[in-house]
Amino acid sequence: MYNQFLNYRKKMKDVESAISLLNWDMETYMPEGAASMRSGHISTLSSIYHELATASDYESMLKNLQDDTTLNFSQKRNVELCLKDLSRAKKLPASYVEALSHATSSGFINWQKAVKAKDFSLFAPSLKKLLTLKKEEANYVGYEGHIYNAFLAEFEPGTTSEEVDIIFQDVKEKLIPLLKQITQKESADNSFLKVHFDEQKQWDFSLELLKQMGLDFKYGRQDKSHHPFSTSFGSEDCRVTTHVHANDVMNTIGSCIHEGGHALYEQGLSAIAYGLPEAQAISYGLHESQSRFWENNIGLSKAYWQYNLPRMQTYFPEQLQGIDLSTFYRAINIVRPSLIRTASDEITYHFHIMIRYEIEKALLTDQIKVEDLPAYWNAKYKEYLGIEVPDVAQGVLQDVHWSHGAFGYFPTYSLGSFYAAQWHAKLKELYPDFDAKVACGDLAFIKEWLNQNIHKHGRLYSASELCTKLTGEPLSFKYFLSYAQNKYLP
Amino acid sequence: MYNQFLNYRKKMKDVESAISLLNWDMETYMPEGAASMRSGHISTLSSIYHELATASDYESMLKNLQDDTTLNFSQKRNVELCLKDLSRAKKLPASYVEALSHATSSGFINWQKAVKAKDFSLFAPSLKKLLTLKKEEANYVGYEGHIYNAFLAEFEPGTTSEEVDIIFQDVKEKLIPLLKQITQKESADNSFLKVHFDEQKQWDFSLELLKQMGLDFKYGRQDKSHHPFSTSFGSEDCRVTTHVHANDVMNTIGSCIHEGGHALYEQGLSAIAYGLPEAQAISYGLHESQSRFWENNIGLSKAYWQYNLPRMQTYFPEQLQGIDLSTFYRAINIVRPSLIRTASDEITYHFHIMIRYEIEKALLTDQIKVEDLPAYWNAKYKEYLGIEVPDVAQGVLQDVHWSHGAFGYFPTYSLGSFYAAQWHAKLKELYPDFDAKVACGDLAFIKEWLNQNIHKHGRLYSASELCTKLTGEPLSFKYFLSYAQNKYLP
Numbered sequence: 001m002y003n004q005f006l007n008y009r010k011k012m013k014d015v016e017s018a019i020s021l022l023n024w025d026m027e028t029y030m031p032e033g034a035a036s037m038r039s040g041h042i043s044t045l046s047s048i049y050h051e052l053a054t055a056s057d058y059e060s061m062l063k064n065l066q067d068d069t070t071l072n073f074s075q076k077r078n079v080e081l082c083l084k085d086l087s088r089a090k091k092l093p094a095s096y097v098e099a100l101s102h103a104t105s106s107g108f109i110n111w112q113k114a115v116k117a118k119d120f121s122l123f124a125p126s127l128k129k130l131l132t133l134k135k136e137e138a139n140y141v142g143y144e145g146h147i148y149n150a151f152l153a154e155f156e157p158g159t160t161s162e163e164v165d166i167i168f169q170d171v172k173e174k175l176i177p178l179l180k181q182i183t184q185k186e187s188a189d190n191s192f193l194k195v196h197f198d199e200q201k202q203w204d205f206s207l208e209l210l211k212q213m214g215l216d217f218k219y220g221r222q223d224k225s226h227h228p229f230s231t232s233f234g235s236e237d238c239r240v241t242t243h244v245h246a247n248d249v250m251n252t253i254g255s256c257i258h259e260g261g262h263a264l265y266e267q268g269l270s271a272i273a274y275g276l277p278e279a280q281a282i283s284y285g286l287h288e289s290q291s292r293f294w295e296n297n298i299g300l301s302k303a304y305w306q307y308n309l310p311r312m313q314t315y316f317p318e319q320l321q322g323i324d325l326s327t328f329y330r331a332i333n334i335v336r337p338s339l340i341r342t343a344s345d346e347i348t349y350h351f352h353i354m355i356r357y358e359i360e361k362a363l364l365t366d367q368i369k370v371e372d373l374p375a376y377w378n379a380k381y382k383e384y385l386g387i388e389v390p391d392v393a394q395g396v397l398q399d400v401h402w403s404h405g406a407f408g409y410f411p412t413y414s415l416g417s418f419y420a421a422q423w424h425a426k427l428k429e430l431y432p433d434f435d436a437k438v439a440c441g442d443l444a445f446i447k448e449w450l451n452q453n454i455h456k457h458g459r460l461y462s463a464s465e466l467c468t469k470l471t472g473e474p475l476s477f478k479y480f481l482s483y484a485q486n487k488y489l490p
Numbered sequence: 491m492y493n494q495f496l497n498y499r500k501k502m503k504d505v506e507s508a509i510s511l512l513n514w515d516m517e518t519y520m521p522e523g524a525a526s527m528r529s530g531h532i533s534t535l536s537s538i539y540h541e542l543a544t545a546s547d548y549e550s551m552l553k554n555l556q557d558d559t560t561l562n563f564s565q566k567r568n569v570e571l572c573l574k575d576l577s578r579a580k581k582l583p584a585s586y587v588e589a590l591s592h593a594t595s596s597g598f599i600n601w602q603k604a605v606k607a608k609d610f611s612l613f614a615p616s617l618k619k620l621l622t623l624k625k626e627e628a629n630y631v632g633y634e635g636h637i638y639n640a641f642l643a644e645f646e647p648g649t650t651s652e653e654v655d656i657i658f659q660d661v662k663e664k665l666i667p668l669l670k671q672i673t674q675k676e677s678a679d680n681s682f683l684k685v686h687f688d689e690q691k692q693w694d695f696s697l698e699l700l701k702q703m704g705l706d707f708k709y710g711r712q713d714k715s716h717h718p719f720s721t722s723f724g725s726e727d728c729r730v731t732t733h734v735h736a737n738d739v740m741n742t743i744g745s746c747i748h749e750g751g752h753a754l755y756e757q758g759l760s761a762i763a764y765g766l767p768e769a770q771a772i773s774y775g776l777h778e779s780q781s782r783f784w785e786n787n788i789g790l791s792k793a794y795w796q797y798n799l800p801r802m803q804t805y806f807p808e809q810l811q812g813i814d815l816s817t818f819y820r821a822i823n824i825v826r827p828s829l830i831r832t833a834s835d836e837i838t839y840h841f842h843i844m845i846r847y848e849i850e851k852a853l854l855t856d857q858i859k860v861e862d863l864p865a866y867w868n869a870k871y872k873e874y875l876g877i878e879v880p881d882v883a884q885g886v887l888q889d890v891h892w893s894h895g896a897f898g899y900f901p902t903y904s905l906g907s908f909y910a911a912q913w914h915a916k917l918k919e920l921y922p923d924f925d926a927k928v929a930c931g932d933l934a935f936i937k938e939w940l941n942q943n944i945h946k947h948g949r950l951y952s953a954s955e956l957c958t959k960l961t962g963e964p965l966s967f968k969y970f971l972s973y974a975q976n977k978y979l980p
Contacts, residue, residue, distance in 0.1 A: 014534035017527075018508045021515060029519075033709040034727035037507075037764070041723070044504035048538065219523040233531070237524035274527070 005061055012052050013275035017233035019045045027225040053089045074278055077460050081277035091140045103129050104405045111403035120374050120392045128370050130405045147364050151408025155284040158462040164411050168354050170477040182488045188330035197249040201315045206256040213260050214447035228255040232266035234274050250332055254295055261294030268455025277459040286463050288416020296346045297424040302329045303438035337385035339394045351384040356410040421480035426471050503765035505539045507723035517715040543579045564768055567950050571767035581630045593619050594895045601893035610864050610882045618860045620895045637854050641898025645774040648952040654901050658844050660967040672978045678820035687739040691805045696746040703750050704937035718745040720752035724764050728756040740822055744785055751784030758945025767949040776953050778906020786836045787914040792819045793928035827875035829884045841874040846900040911970035916961050
């Protein structure tokens with residue numbers, strides 16, 4: 001019976017992998033004229049997947065297995081999690097899923113138009129429609145406490161909006177004064193990094209860095225796309241993409257390391273458990289804890305560049321001539337309030353997220369109207385970051401997420417960073433020579449620790465269980481605060 | 491009701507397109523470690539496709555439509571052809587399909603081993619197993635006349651083994667003496683083409699040639715793979731691949747033009763009829779009539795190179811310095827018996843095919859034993875081409891087809907060439923200035939004629955109907971013979 005379940009899950013995963021490949025190809029190699037046909041391919045396979053994921057045979061199979069006392073811990077857990085996923089999937093009527101799919105398709109198109117025209121009113125009707133649908137969804141899936149929990153349950157299962165509130169209260173109370181302290185003495189110059197760096201050499205260097213992290217190119221690859229992303233068709237085929245910025249080399253490198261962190265998580269999932277929750281990432285926040293750990297805690301550290309700056313200088317001897325480690329390190333770690341989330345530093349980043357989180361809660365509870373959103377956004381940027389927003393394209397329209405109906409997603413970015421700081425602290429405790437090892441280019445022990453302690457468990461433990469198991473307590477903001485203080489105050 | 495049928499066919503085609511993308515990716519970009527997982531993806535989607543293609547709901551839908559008197563010609567024909575496909579698909583029990591799938595998987599692996607070791611005995615057991623299964627298949631699907639018709643029906647529907655026999659009788663009687671005449675006076679030298687040609691420049695030049703043919707890169711692309719192939723996910727996404735041979739530039743170019751011909755067919759199929767027989771190629775032979783028409787009748791013609799040799803010289807000024815059109819033309823048209831089918835000229839090519847066809851018929855009717863195959867092969871090469879086969883890798887094991895269980899496929903290569911000659915003759919009759927136009931780089935009228943007369947009909951007409959409609963008679967070897975005589979005898 002359990003074998004039958006394994007085969008069924010394998011079939012589901014095979015279909016899901018085909019959908020992921022259709023998406024990967026769409027962002028990398030697909031000729032432009034194929035766009036509308038491709039959305040048809042994806043929609044057909046998604047509905048086949050949905051049928052498999054909600055089939056009554058599958059449900060009976062799971063219910064029978066639930067009563068099977070011969071199953072071991074991981075088998076039981078796999079069955080439990082599949083039942084949980086099935087129960088959520090079944091709550092959404094097919095008509096709702098279809099309506100949402102149409103609303104997000106046209107929402108995305110209208111968002112693109114609005115960005116281009118710098119005109120929020122072109123997107124507002126879509127956003128209203130999406131909010132109405134998402135509120136409907138919340139009623140279908142049900143929730144306790146704040147309506148936001150209905151969406152967090154999808155992206156960050158086990159974490160409530162009330163818990164996120166507490167964390168962002170910390171951000172507000174402790175990060176705002178810290179930011180003031182840092183920016184008062186900020187005087188670094190990064191202009192030498194904003195000149196032209198040969199694109200092929202950036203690409204070659206990024207591959208070197210990915211290999212250094214331990215990304216296994218026998219089971220993965222890097223390609224180019226407009227927006228960098230990572231994807232996986234099972235742990236034996238995990239791919240990253242990047243966008244090479246000719247005049248912003250650190251943007252390229254940062255995003256390569258970031259996506260590499262995601263891909264290491266996917267490569268670290270069990271190949272044997274292909275198709276099972278045991279071979280799935282715990283949550284979006286945990287996934288982001290991997291990417292942001294590598295991108296920031298490692299990739300913006302002095303030790304990392306002690307090893308890699310000389311390497312980078314061999315690729316770019318002209319641009320980096322005479323740049324010493326300390327100059328380079330300060331240049332890549334400038335903290336300064338800015339308009340665009342994706343280009344922000346590791347401290348102000350969380351204000352960008354907090355603003356979006358507060359707005360999402362306000363929208364979902366009708367505390368603000370969609371029409372008033374741009375003004376509300378601009379006021380928040382003034383309040384938290386002290387900056388003026390020149391237009392909606394650089395303001396409320398800068399992220400694609402809402403056009404996809406992805407409410408409840410943004411906080412996972414901050415949670416990921418805070419988890420990352422907690423892993424970082426633990427690793428430094430376990431390896432007192434952590435920085436010395438990194439400074440010699442030894443990253444293998446880090447990958448190994450992440451593999452053994454986080455990746456290999458898949459979803460067998462919840463984020464909170466795993467965090468407590470590894471660090472002795474659930475997620476706590478104090479680790480990030482202490483990381484930021486130690487890094488930026490001296 | 492017809493709309494329901496359209497939606498169902500679209501769904502089937504979406505799944506088929508996803509399978510094609512999984513295959514395309516496997517041959518182009520997939521990391522090597524993903525191979526076994528990928529065959530799982532393909533196998534799962536193939537079985538989903540098979541379920542859709544044989545579903546009883548689908549059958550009832552088709553049977554109801556069969557009685558619908560309101561349908562027009564193309565609608566009726568779409569329904570008829572779907573019923574025909576369904577009927578064939580239903581005849582194969584799932585257990586047989588699975589057994590064949592396993593036999594071809596291991597057959598392919600053993601074939602690779604046998605090629606590497608130059609040891610036929612490593613492949614012989616697989617070949618025996620495959621032959622047994624294919625004979626079983628013939629009984630499931632049924633046939634009239636020769637057992638070979640059971641397989642031709644799949645690749646070249648409407649053409650019988652008895653008709654193919656007549657054509658190859660012509661090949662034997664007329665091409666053998668012609669070949670003798672040609673080779674007696676063959677003295678051209680192509681050594682200047684067998685030196686190193688920069689790979690990137692070969693790639694760039696091949697793209698120029700594909701664009702010149704009218705391949706629309708808004709709806710297609712070229713990538714690299716070990717063996718060149720073309721694929722399509724619908725007429726809005728048709729892709730070719732190539733293998734760049736550093737020391738054999740004409741091999742690269744010939745295969746690019748060949749695959750381009752396939753892709754033009756696919757791009758020329760109706761986008762509106764996506765998923766219907768009306769948007770499918772007629773047969774393997776007709777597909778090959780497109781690729782070989784472009785590769786040989788156009789791509790090896792003097793007029794074509796009158797326009798393109800100067801272009802090629804701008805890419806490769808050093809290698810082609812002082813080479814005049816007549817020298818170049820003779821060098822790319824050397825006719826000489828050789829060992830390897832895929833590297834053979836357009837005349838001797840058909841002896842390679844004829845040998846395979848005769849062997850397949852003999853194997854399927856137990857006239858020869860698998861053990862005796864290498865000796866039989868070598869004797870045939872001696873008889874028809876007058877050459878000695880040094881080893882099985884360059885002999886009986888040179889093609890992958892049998893390891894895939896693809897019996898009945900080879901003759902479509904020759905049929906394709908003979909159809910191509912018939913189109914060529916018709917075009918020359920319609921356009922008395924055919925060569926003059928080609929010599930000016932005007933290929934648009936050719937593409938247009940193929941689009942309007944062949945591509946756009948899809949499967950609405952059979953190969954024979956279409957051929958008669960276009961040229962006044964069914965396929966006839968005389969066009970190829972006359973093409974060959976006119977080209978090679980003067």
